[in-house]
Structure formats: structure tokens, C-alpha cells
Amino acid sequence: MTRQEQDVACLKRLSAGDTRALEELYDRYTPLVYPVVLRILRSRSEAEDALQEAWVKVWRTASTYDARRGPVAAWLLTVARTRALDRYRGAASRKRAEARVETDPPQAAEDPSSSPVRKQIGQRVRIALGSLEPQHRRVLEGAYFDGLSQMEIAARLGAPLGTVKSWTRQALTKLRELLPHEEWA
């Protein structure tokens, strides 16, 4: 059974009210999702609140997951990113986050409890991202981590909207070509 098949089975159990299925998904995907939420919000307490809301939303909306729209992992990330970006876009939260950028000490680069396999995957992906064309990398980071629309990315990069749309697809395609067999473990 593939990871995606396991995840779909887990979501089915979850939508039937099985809390153990939620625990399994939490254990499996929090190490992937939390760093993204933390990167967006730059505050551990806000990131934990956002992540809690995200898992509750997963619990309530598991039945709306549509496998034709992408893997379960991507859906979970979308739910969590949306919560984090909603918080970030709140004016007060944004002010706090901006203040933190100036005053907070740099965050620890690595979590020592992370598995060596995941560390190696992260390292390989960072190397692949570094080898992308700069505009491709900026499109990915602006969209995924800053929550910008393609229109906003176009304005930020001074490029036509159509070009940004092409770059988005090329960037994701190139990333997959550079890491053809890589899967998050």
C-alpha cells in the first residue's frame, strides 16, 4: 500500500469519527507541516495556535478531501498554510511579526530530534531549490511561504502576469525533475 493510499484510508477512518486516525496523521505530518507554519508566523506560540486550528479543521472537513486535487500531504499543508496566512494577514499579527523580525534572535536552524532521513531530504531539496533559476525560486517562495497571489508576485518581480504563470509551472516541473524519486518520509 502506498503512502497516499495509507493516508486516504486514514482520512476515511477520520471522517467516520476515529480519533486514532487523527493521532496517526498528526504524528506523521506535524514534522512536515509545523516548520512551514512556523516559517510563516515566526512565533512558536502563534504557530502552535494556527496548527491546532488546522488539525481541528482537518478533523471537521476530512470528508471534503478530493484525491483528484492532489495528495493528502499537499491538502494538509494547504489547510495549515491557509490558517497561518490568515493569522499573518491580520493587521495586529503582521505588526507583531514584523517587530519580531527585528528583535527575535535567529531561530535554531535544526531540530535535533529530527530523523536523519528527513534531514537528508530537506538538504537535497534545498540544494535543488538553490539550483533553480532565481526567478523560479522567487515565484515558489513568494507563493508558498509569503502567500502572495500570482498578481502580487508579478508586481514584486516586475514581470508580466502570464510570465509568472509560466514560471510557476516550470519551477514545480523543474523541482520534480531534479528530485524524480524523492518523497517525504
Add this chain to the structure above:
Amino acid sequence: MSQHRDEHLDLCAAYALGCLDEADRSRLEAHLSEPCDLCARALRDFGGSAVLLAASVPPALPGPALKSRVMAAVGAGVEGGPPKEGRIIPMRSRWAPLRRLGWALAACLLLATAILLTTTNHLRRELKRARDQAQSLSRDLDAERRWAAVLASPSARAASFSLTPAGEAELRARATVDPETHRAILVFENFKAPSGRDYELWALRGNTPVSLGLIRSEPGGRVVLRIEDIGDPATLTAFAVSLEPEGGSPTPNEPSGPIVMIGSLGG
């Protein structure tokens, strides 16, 4: 369904990164209202790339208490049991000699201080627990307000369900969809699936059914489903309920059992 064009793959990439604007999202949803193998493959591949992008962030983990908070918020038992209280060591039963009164007084003072500290710590934990509970209730209240707004929305569309010949006579269901927020509330009554079977809810987009999950039987047979995002309401034409093997239809895109109820959406 619109015929597949190359630009749909651009839309799939933006969808995977979560940067589609509303207009493009509607175009993609309209295109995907019918199966498209090319787009399905693109969404799978681009979604996988988005997961890799997430894996590029240096690892970090939340505090260990978060899991318990999440499980408590969904109504599951909190892990770990009650907090451990400090053990009180029993006092000796005999009085200390008079000449050692000073030591006894000092011991009493220490004991009183220890009890005070224990009580303070206990109260502090209680206060924190009460605060967490208040925050949780506040969040729940906000959520309830949002759901109440679905029913009160002037643009809400209602669906009254009708039985098909395969449906049990006592089944009742109704749905309210808010096109503004894409939220939907569905209420089912007398839904007690036969042993080894489950009722499954479907959204019909044109002629294409999309599973919305199982209708879990609860005591009394009343079930309320709250769906955060029902998708594009413009393409949603009706709901349907089928009676499936336990766990739901083995085929994700179509019911395998008989349709027992149909609910067409009004204007």
C-alpha cells in the same frame, strides 16, 4: 466541461502552490467538473512538488502539549492523565520535647511554606487550565457564529431531500448552502444504517458525483454535517445519499449502492 488546454496546467501548478486568484480558481474548477486525466496527473505531480518545497524548511517540532490540545479540541480524551500532585509526608504522632521547640517551630514553618507553595502551584495550574478552556470556548463560540451565519445568509440556497424507491420511508434530510462563504450545513434524521452498511453523501456537479464522506449514525439517528468548503456553488446542482458497504463506496467517484435520497438545490 471545457476542453483541456495547455493553460489548464498553469492553473494546476498555481493551485498546488495555493496562489490561484478567485477567477482562475473558478475556471479550473469548471474545467475539473468532469474528469481530466492530464490535469489529474498534473495536480498529483505538482502537489508532490509542493510537499517537497515544504520539506525544504529546517525541521522544528511544536511543544509536546499541542497534541493533547488538538485531541481535546476534537473531543477525544486528553493523554497523560491528571497532573501529579505533590505527596504530603505524614507527621509524627508524638510531640517534640520542649527543649527542641525552636526546631519544631522551624519545621512547622517549613511545612507551612511547603503547603503554601504546593497550593500556589496547584492554583496556578488550575488558572492556566481555566484560561485554556476559556480560549477554547471562545474559539468554539466564534465557529458557532460562523455556522449560524450560513443559515441566516440572505443568499443561502436550500435543498429538500426526496426519497427514491430504494429509500426507507422514515429518512429525512435537508441542506443549506451559503454561496458567499461556500459553507454548507446538512441535517439528517432517522439515519441508522443496517449492520455492515454505511450511508454516503455525494455532491452532484453536473452529472458527476463527488463523495462528501460517510453519514455516521449517532444515537437517535440524527446527524449534522458541517462542510467548510463545498467547492464552487455555481456548479453544484444537487446532493444524493447512497447506501454503501461499510466504509463507503469502493469506487471514489461514483456510488456503488442504491441511491436512497436526492436533494435538488433551490435558488
